Amino acid sequence: MRLITLVENATGSPNVQSRMVKKLGTPSKGFWAEQGFSMMVENETGQKVLVDTGATEAVISNNLKVVGLEPKDFSAVFITHGHYDHVGGLVPFIDAGVPIYTHPRTFQGKRYSTGGESKTDISAPPQVMAALARAKLNLTSASVELVPGIRTSGEIPRTTDFEHALNFLRDEGDRTVEDTIIEEQAVYLVTKRGLVIITGCSHAGIVNIVTHAKKSTGSKVHLVIGGFHLGGASQDRIRKTMDQLKNLGVDRIAPLHCTGFEAMKNFSDRFVGFELMPAGSEMELY
Ligand SMILES: [Fe+2]
Ligand SMILES: [Fe+2]
Numbered sequence: 001m002r003l004i005t006l007v008e009n010a011t012g013s014p015n016v017q018s019r020m021v022k023k024l025g026t027p028s029k030g031f032w033a034e035q036g037f038s039m040m041v042e043n044e045t046g047q048k049v050l051v052d053t054g055a056t057e058a059v060i061s062n063n064l065k066v067v068g069l070e071p072k073d074f075s076a077v078f079i080t081h082g083h084y085d086h087v088g089g090l091v092p093f094i095d096a097g098v099p100i101y102t103h104p105r106t107f108q109g110k111r112y113s114t115g116g117e118s119k120t121d122i123s124a125p126p127q128v129m130a131a132l133a134r135a136k137l138n139l140t141s142a143s144v145e146l147v148p149g150i151r152t153s154g155e156i157p158r159t160t161d162f163e164h165a166l167n168f169l170r171d172e173g174d175r176t177v178e179d180t181i182i183e184e185q186a187v188y189l190v191t192k193r194g195l196v197i198i199t200g201c202s203h204a205g206i207v208n209i210v211t212h213a214k215k216s217t218g219s220k221v222h223l224v225i226g227g228f229h230l231g232g233a234s235q236d237r238i239r240k241t242m243d244q245l246k247n248l249g250v251d252r253i254a255p256l257h258c259t260g261f262e263a264m265k266n267f268s269d270r271f272v273g274f275e276l277m278p279a280g281s282e283m284e285l286y
Contacts, residue, residue: 001149001189001196001285003225006031006063007038007054007089008256010278020252021275022282029066031280032059036085037200037227037257040069041189047147050077050098051187051198053089060089063279071096076146080200081184082106085257087124094135101146103155103183104139107132108170111179115167115232141183143216153186153197156204156212160244162237163205186226188213191285193251194222201227201258207244214248223252223285225277231260238263242271254283 004024011031012023025031036055042048048069054060064070071093079087079102087106094100111123123129138144143154158180170179181203189196197213199206206228210221224245230238241263245253252273255264268274277283 001044001191002042003189003196003198003283003285004040004067005038005256005277005279005281006040006050006067007034007036007052007059008277008279009033009035011280012276012278018275020283021254021277023280024282025066025280031066032062033279034059034085036088038063038086038089039198039225040067040074041150041187041198043147043149045148047075048073049146049150049187050074050093052080052086052200053077053093055085055088057089057092061092066280071098074098076101078102078146078152078185078187079106080186081181081203082108082111082124083122083181083201084125085122086200087128090124090128091131094131097136099136099138101138101140101144101152103141103185105141105183106139110171112169112176113167114169119169141185146187149190151188151190153188153209153212154216155182155185156208158204158208159211160205160207162240163208165203165205168203186213188217189285190219191222193286194220196223196225196285197221199224199226199228202229207241207248210245210248210250221248221250223254224250225254225256227257228255228259228263230263231258233260233263235262238266242266245271
């Protein structure tokens with residue numbers, strides 16, 4: 001099993017290596033960064049799945065070229081949720097005829113963020129919405145196997161009392177209502193050391209995601225990679241999150257994208273088994 005972070009808010013220097021993470025790219029052929037997330041996952045037989053597509057076609061296209069891949073090389077694209085920074089680069093995959101898997105509510109209604117002063121439209125861009133008509137779309141809220149060894153979580157129950165998705169709205173008919181981003185799902189990779197979870201933004205709550213993964217698969221969770229969405233979270237929530245991830249037996253974490261500076265600082269200081277995985281990071285899992 002192999003992972004490459006294709007799109008992330010930062011890119012890494014090829015000179016900085018950890019025991020687990022190798023940095024790809026060269027000074028002349030580099031990864032581009034943007035506010036977004038996309039990760040390639042490859043199973044034991046070389047089948048590739050893309051989890052999210054970043055925010056723009058330009059960035060995912062450049063970064064795919066750096067690793068020598070094209071959209072047609074993927075067996076499936078899985079979209080974790082409907083925000084622009086996860087779906088913005090989808091059109092080239094639709095045009096290549098790659099099957100797209102996501103929750104039925106991912107592309108429903110305009111979506112907004114109300115963090116900060118103003119209401120910002122964070123929906124899928126119009127060219128993505130237009131291309132959906134010709135996409136091989138598989139819409140399901142149930143857990144499905146994308147390729148052997150790689151499956152989706154299905155809809156994630158919200159059980160903790162401290163992981164509310166705040167500051168999001170969605171249009172429903174002619175009303176604008178609070179958005180819990182109910183569609184957000186994660187991806188599970190089965191490895192010998194346990195489950196590896198890939199999460200887009202964790203609007204469902206990272207503790208809820210890990211709890212559901214353990215309960216529904218009966219497996220130990222080895223590693224969690226992705227956006228933990230703790231930007232602006234209180235110290236209390238960050239501490240509770242870290243304690244509960246430890247209590248749930250998670251060995252390692254690679255928080256990225258929307259995790260937020262304060263949470264990254266706390267995790268890097270106090271969570272044994274912390275990895276940085278900006279765009280261009282490659283990890284082999286056995
Ligand atoms: Fe995001
Ligand atoms: Fe999001």
